[in-house]
Amino acid sequence: MTPRVHTLGNGVRVVCDPLPGWQTVALSVVAGRGARFEDEHRSGWSHLLEHMVFKGAGGRSARDIVEVIEAEGGHINAATGYERTSFQVRALKDGLDLGSAVIADLVQRPAMDDGDLAREKQVVGQEIAEAADTPDDLVFELAQAAAFEGQPLGRPILGTPRSIGRATPEALNAWRAALYGPETLVVSAAGAVDEDALLALAERDFGAGVGSALPEAATAVFRGGVRTRAKRLEQANVVLLLPAVGVRDPDYFALRLLAEMLGGGMASRLFQEAREKRGLAYAIDAYSETYADTGVLGVFAGCDAADAAELAQVTAGEIQALTAPVGEAELARAKAQLKGAMFMGRESALARAEQAAGQVLLFGRTLDPEAVATEVDAVTPGQIAALTARILGARKAAVAVLGPRPALAAADRFQAAFAG
Structure with missing residues (x-):
C-alpha cells in the first residue's frame, strides 16, 4: 500500500x-x-x-x-x-x-x-x-x-x-x-x-499547535579549502569532499551510483585499487551527503602516514577516471546495491516512518519505491560521466587531514588534483 x-x-x-x-x-x-x-x-x-x-x-x-x-x-x-x-x-x-x-x-x-x-x-x-x-x-x-x-x-x-x-x-x-x-x-x-x-x-x-516556523535556510555555497592538524596518532585520517548535487536535483541518483562505484563496497574502484592492489589503507569509503539544495561527494580513508600522499594521488586518479563512461556490468552492480539497500531499509517500520516524513518535507508527498527503482535503473553511463565532469569542473575541494605530520602532504596532493 x-x-x-x-x-x-x-x-x-x-x-x-x-x-x-x-x-x-x-x-x-x-x-x-x-x-x-x-x-x-x-x-x-x-x-x-x-x-x-x-x-x-x-x-x-x-x-x-x-x-x-x-x-x-x-x-x-x-x-x-x-x-x-x-x-x-x-x-x-x-x-x-x-x-x-x-x-x-x-x-x-x-x-x-x-x-x-x-x-x-x-x-x-x-x-x-x-x-x-x-x-x-x-x-x-x-x-x-x-x-x-x-x-x-x-x-x-x-x-x-x-x-x-x-x-x-x-x-x-x-x-x-x-x-x-x-x-x-x-x-x-x-x-x-x-x-x-x-x-x-x-x-x-x-492539531492545536500554533506558531510560525523559521523561514527556509539560505542557499549553501561550497567554498572548499584545507584543514590539517598534526596529532600523535597511529593512523592518518583523511577526508576529501567535492561539491555535488542536492536531493532534489535530477542527477541525485546518478550521484548515489557514482559514490557506490567509487567506494561503496568491496568491489568498488577505491577498495580494489587502494586496498587490495596497493595495500595503502585498511578503511577507504566513498559516499554522498545530500541536502535540500546542495550535496557533496566524499571519500574517507584511514592509512599509515607515510602512505597518505600516495593514497591521495590514487584517489584523485580513480575519481578523474569516472569522467569516461563506465561499463554496463559495473553500473548494473551499483544499481543492484543501491536498490538492495533501499528495499532492505524498508523492512524496518521505523525506517519507513522516517523515510516517509523526510519525503513529505522535501517533496510534499511520499515516493513510490518501485518508481524510485525505475529512476535508478534509468541512469546511464553517460549521465555518470557527465556528473563527474560537472563535479570536477567546479575546481573546488575541501580536504581534511588529521594525524602524524608526514600525512599532511596528502592535502596538497588533493588540492593540486581538484582545485589547482
Whole structure:
C-alpha cells in the first residue's frame, strides 16, 4: 500500500503506512528544521533543545518519560540533523496512543528548568569534547568546516561550549516554538497502525499547535579549502569532499551510483585499487551527503602516514577516471546495491516512518519505491560521466587531514588534483 498523507488544519501533516500482520508500530514526529537554521550565536541550540525536552515535559519527569514508554515494551529516541529534528517511538501495536501523547509533550510542553539546563550544558560540553578526542569524528568536522566555511552547514551540529553557554530557558523555549512550528511538523507512523486512529491521535495531540516556523535556510555555497592538524596518532585520517548535487536535483541518483562505484563496497574502484592492489589503507569509503539544495561527494580513508600522499594521488586518479563512461556490468552492480539497500531499509517500520516524513518535507508527498527503482535503473553511463565532469569542473575541494605530520602532504596532493 502507498502511504497516505493528510494535513491538519494548522498545517501539521500526517502519514499513515499500515503493514498488515505486524505486531509493532513506529511513530516519528519530524520537524523540518535543524542546525542549518541556526545563526552563529545559537550554534548547537537545536541539539541542546533536543536534550532538554527529555528533562521533563507535560508533567512527567525525565525518568517518567522513559519509564512510561519502556513499561509498555517501547523505546523512545530523538536525533538532530542539519535540516530536521526527529522524535521516535517504537512500540507494541497498542502503544501508539501513549507514544503520540509523550512526543507531543516533548515538542510542545517541555519544562525548561534552569537547573536542568545548567546540567545539560555540561553533558553536551562533554559530548563536544568526546568528538574532539575521536579522530574519525574530528576529521569530518574539519572537512565540513572547509567545505562550507562561515555557513551553518560548516558548523558542528553540537555547537561550541561558548554558543550553547548563551542559552537560557526562555531563549531556548522561544527557539523551540520556531524550530517545531506546526507547518514543518510531520507525524508519520508505520506498522500496526490504523489510519482513522492515527488521524484522531494526531488531531488530539498536534492539531492545536500554533506558531510560525523559521523561514527556509539560505542557499549553501561550497567554498572548499584545507584543514590539517598534526596529532600523535597511529593512523592518518583523511577526508576529501567535492561539491555535488542536492536531493532534489535530477542527477541525485546518478550521484548515489557514482559514490557506490567509487567506494561503496568491496568491489568498488577505491577498495580494489587502494586496498587490495596497493595495500595503502585498511578503511577507504566513498559516499554522498545530500541536502535540500546542495550535496557533496566524499571519500574517507584511514592509512599509515607515510602512505597518505600516495593514497591521495590514487584517489584523485580513480575519481578523474569516472569522467569516461563506465561499463554496463559495473553500473548494473551499483544499481543492484543501491536498490538492495533501499528495499532492505524498508523492512524496518521505523525506517519507513522516517523515510516517509523526510519525503513529505522535501517533496510534499511520499515516493513510490518501485518508481524510485525505475529512476535508478534509468541512469546511464553517460549521465555518470557527465556528473563527474560537472563535479570536477567546479575546481573546488575541501580536504581534511588529521594525524602524524608526514600525512599532511596528502592535502596538497588533493588540492593540486581538484582545485589547482
